[in-house]
Amino acid sequence: MATIEGTFERSSSLKVAIVVARFNDLITNKLLSGCLDCLSRHGIDISESSSQLDIAWVPGSFELPIISQELARKLKYDVVITLGAVIRGDTPHFDVVIAEASKGIATVSRETGVPIIFGVLTTDTMQQALERAGIKNNLGWSYALQAIEMGSLMKALS
Ligand code: INI
Secondary structure, eight states: OOOOOOOSSSGGGOOEEEEEEOTTHHHHHHHHHHHHHHHHHTTOOOSTTOSSEEEEEESSGGGHHHHHHHHHHTTOOSEEEEEEEEEOTTOTHHHHHHHHHHHHHHHHHHHHOOOEEEEEEEESSHHHHHHHBTTSOBHHHHHHHHHHHHHHHHHHHO
């Protein structure tokens, strides 16, 4: 019997791309800093000159899938992390944006075979988003951990 799972010990060799939405950047910048902190503590070089990390910015969460797809198709990254914040507020736009982002990211991941981490916060209020982006907990940190696990799991399978 084989037990196949991701590890956190050899993560320092992973190549990672992060795609971040500028919409609600008060939140997405906090997610990004949590994410970078976790990657760095797991041995991934997050410096400006890093050859194992690239960061792309998109206007909003709706655009996360297409840029994730471009990055995944380069076959240069073990894992792609998407970061966005979709806040319900009073607009029905919320449902459209979150549906397209989630479906698009899942499709790109399956079609390219590159794990794409769904790091899009969906909340009813800005307060809830702030709580999940650092006031109580920074989910950016968790998204990075999930990326390390999935990136190393795919490597183990290849
Ligand atoms: N983009 C987000 O990332 N979060 C939101 O809450 C949001 N709302 O509510 O409108 C949002 N809209 C912009 C969208 O992602 C696109 O950038 C835009 O429609 C252009 O395609």
